[in-house]
Structures are given as C-alpha cells and as structure tokens.
Amino acid sequence: MERSRTSDKRNRILRAAVKVFAAKGFYVARVSDVAREAGVADGTIYLYFASKGDLLRGLFEENMERLIEQVRGVSAKHDSAASRLSQIWSDYVVFVQSEPELAEVLTVELRESGKFMNEFAADLFGAFLRLIVEVIADGQSRGELRRDVSARTVARLMFGAFDELSLSWVMSKNKWDLERSGKEALTIFLDGLRPKTSE
Amino acid sequence: MERSRTSDKRNRILRAAVKVFAAKGFYVARVSDVAREAGVADGTIYLYFASKGDLLRGLFEENMERLIEQVRGVSAKHDSAASRLSQIWSDYVVFVQSEPELAEVLTVELRESGKFMNEFAADLFGAFLRLIVEVIADGQSRGELRRDVSARTVARLMFGAFDELSLSWVMSKNKWDLERSGKEALTIFLDGLRPKTSE
DNA sequence: CTTAACTGACTGAATGGTCATTCACCGTGC
DNA sequence: GCACGGTGAATGACCATTCAGTCAGTTAAG
Numbered sequence A, B: 001m002e003r004s005r006t007s008d009k010r011n012r013i014l015r016a017a018v019k020v021f022a023a024k025g026f027y028v029a030r031v032s033d034v035a036r037e038a039g040v041a042d043g044t045i046y047l048y049f050a051s052k053g054d055l056l057r058g059l060f061e062e063n064m065e066r067l068i069e070q071v072r073g074v075s076a077k078h079d080s081a082a083s084r085l086s087q088i089w090s091d092y093v094v095f096v097q098s099e100p101e102l103a104e105v106l107t108v109e110l111r112e113s114g115k116f117m118n119e120f121a122a123d124l125f126g127a128f129l130r131l132i133v134e135v136i137a138d139g140q141s142r143g144e145l146r147r148d149v150s151a152r153t154v155a156r157l158m159f160g161a162f163d164e165l166s167l168s169w170v171m172s173k174n175k176w177d178l179e180r181s182g183k184e185a186l187t188i189f190l191d192g193l194r195p196k197t198s199e
Numbered sequence C: 001c002t003t004a005a006c007t008g009a010c011t012g013a014a015t016g017g018t019c020a021t022t023c024a025c026c027g028t029g030c
Numbered sequence D: 001g002c003a004c005g006g007t008g009a010a011t012g013a014c015c016a017t018t019c020a021g022t023c024a025g026t027t028a029a030g
Helices: A005-023 A032-037 A042-048 A052-077 A079-097 A099-114 A118-141 A151-171 A179-193 B005-022 B030-040 B042-048 B054-079 B080-096 B098-115 B118-141 B151-171 B179-191
Strands: none
Touching: A005 A032, A005 A042, A005 A052, A005 A079, A005 A151, A005 A179, A032 B042, A032 B151, A052 A118, A079 A099, A079 A118, A079 A151, A079 A179, A079 B005, A099 A118, A099 A151, A099 B054, A099 B098, A118 A151, A151 A179, A151 B042, A151 B179, A179 B151, B005 B042, B005 B054, B005 B098, B030 B042, B030 B098, B042 B118, B054 B080, B054 B098, B054 B118, B080 B098, B080 B118, B080 B179, B098 B151, B118 B151
C-alpha cells in the first residue's frame, strides 16, 4: 500500500543520482541537481534517504550487490579457472558498456568515499575481491595456474588492470573497443599465469 | 629577494596539504586544517596559492613532474623493455614506500579531481602514460614483446595493476610486502608479454 | 450523489551552519 | 617611519536539511 508507488520514485532518484554524480562528482553535485534531474522537489529526496551521503551509500549497496551476485553465479557454470576469469571479465565489460555512468560512479567515488564511509564501502569491495581470490586460489590448487605468486596479489592486479581499462574507456567516451582490449588483457594474464614447465 | 625565504613556507604548506588531504580527502579537508598543520595563519596560504583548488593543482604539478622526470631517465640507462619496465616499477615502489601519504593523494584525488580540473590533471597523467606506451611499443618493434596486443592497452593494464597494488598497500597500512608483490606482478606481465613462439 | 473531514506523499522557500576567502592591522628589519 | 610578510577575525556564499503548507485521493456521512 505504499511500496508499489514509492519504489518508483526511489528508483527515479537513484537513477538521477547516478547521472549527476557521474557528471560532476559527489562533492560538487548539489542535492538540488539530483532533485531536478529526477523531477521531484528537493525535500522529496529526504523522504527516501536520510542524507546526501546516505544516497551514495544506497547507490553502492544496491549495485555492488548485484555485481557480486553475478560473479558468484559464474563459478557454478564454469569449471576451469581460465573460463571463470574469462566469463567474469566479459560480464564486467557488458556491465560497463550498458551502464557507463553507473560504472563511473562506482569506480571513481569508491576511492574518495573510503574516507567518509570506510568500513561500509570497503566491505562491499572486499567481498567482490574475495570472490576473485577464490577463483585464483582454486585454479592454483588444481594446477591450472602457477603457484609461485600469491592469489591475493594476482586478484588485485587483475582487478586493478580491468578497473583502469574500463574507467579510461568510460572517461574517453568510448573512442576505442573495450571488448577487444579486455580480450587482449585476459590473454596476457592467462599466458602470464601458466604453470611454469619446471613444476 | 622573495623566493629564498618564501620557498620554505610554500613547501611547508604543500607538505601539510599532503598530510591533511591524505587523511581526510580534498573535499572534506578544511583550508584551516592545512594552515594549522603547516603552522601558519589561514591567510598565509593565500599568499602562495590562489585558492584551495590551486593548492591541489600545485601539489600535482610539482610531484607528477618529478615522477615523470624519473621515468624519463630510465630509458637512457636500460636497453631492454624488460629491464626498463622493471626499473620503472621498482622506482615507483620506492616512491610509494617513502612517501605513502603523497602517493595516496596522487592516486585517490586524481580520479575525483578529473571532474573539476579536467584538462590539467589529465595532461600530467597522460604524459606519464605516454612514456610507458613508448617503452612497450619500442619493445614490440624490437621483437622483445608480443605484437598481437595494443601497446596502449598494455600500458594501461600495467599502470592500473600497479596503481591498485600500491593504493591497497597504502590504505591497508602496509600489512604485507609491497616489493615482493610488485616483483610477482612484473613476472606475470613479462611472461604474459613474451613473443609467441609461432612468430 | 454531494459534501465534509482526513490522510500522507510531495513541495520549495526559509533556516542555519559551515567554510573559503578577504583585508585592516601587526611587528620586525631596514 | 616605512615596507612587507604574515595574521586571524569578519564577511559573504553557498548549500544540506527542514517543515509549514498544498493537493490529490480516499473514506464516511447525510
């Protein structure tokens, strides 16, 4: 009796926030900018979110969970580390291409926001990373990936590499083929992670 | 007649800004926080910098140039792509370890600040990246590195990977060995970039 | 069917607090 | 005395947040 109509407005506000935060950055963006973009009054935002910071928090929460869920599903459908990694990153590329503004907000604001909502953002991000560490470690223990490097390090490397790749794609307003670059990146990593023949 | 005595104060302010921005983030930090940390009056900052934003800009400028100069020097002293890359990253690790707060500000604020001082920050960063692209492309043309991947993509990948690695080291207050992780990372990349035997 | 209360989502002008920036005024050295 | 680096209280903007009021709809009564 309330959820049905309100959820529409809450989502309108979230979508507007993504757009505005992507364009100006969280700190420069005004709450009234978000309100205008969403087509609601300034005050309405406070019926759905406790504060400007809470708006950003809500944005992270809903979307990161979606991404994490997706990655979680990959391991079930693929068995080799190589095909899992390949699937994770190609899903990520699809996400970035279909929602570039959201991708921009998640990657850019996550860094700065660590400063004011530490535990929270770090936890969501940590969960994402942990899934990748598991995939790597699993691949190592099956002998599919070299064992002389730390799974944690590899996960960070790969995440950092793909994160930078997508961010620069988004910021440059896609003047090149992200999918192709992603494939190249994956090839390099997979070749670099082959078990040493001496093992 | 002014530079000699003032440069001391200007540097005090810059160093204080690094400390404060690293701890709270640029937007949350107050100009008066920087003044207190530097041991000067609020107004004094405006004798050396036109605005709060200009302070951040000055910070980028001086330090990025230093980094770029360092990278530029590497190519002269090393001839193979592998040893150049190895040297660039080990210099970078030294930098991060000796000035973690500065490293944090440069990497975190560079992203968000792209929003309000676009061309400027992007140019400095672009110059840095271009040097790496050159090293890669040169290695490819000599047959030291595989040619079936774009030099631009490889440069971004490597930068992203090392950037993420150092950032997470800085943020986690160094609970692990950055130098070791960096070496592992480099090994993976170099193995992954070996020319295909079929070539 | 009409009118009268009532509800609660929504509105946006007003409030209050928070700084970046300024500038009238020191004190020290020449 | 004056020139100048330095000072820090005062100023003025700028917003996040609030809240008194509007309005569309819903029920209740006559």
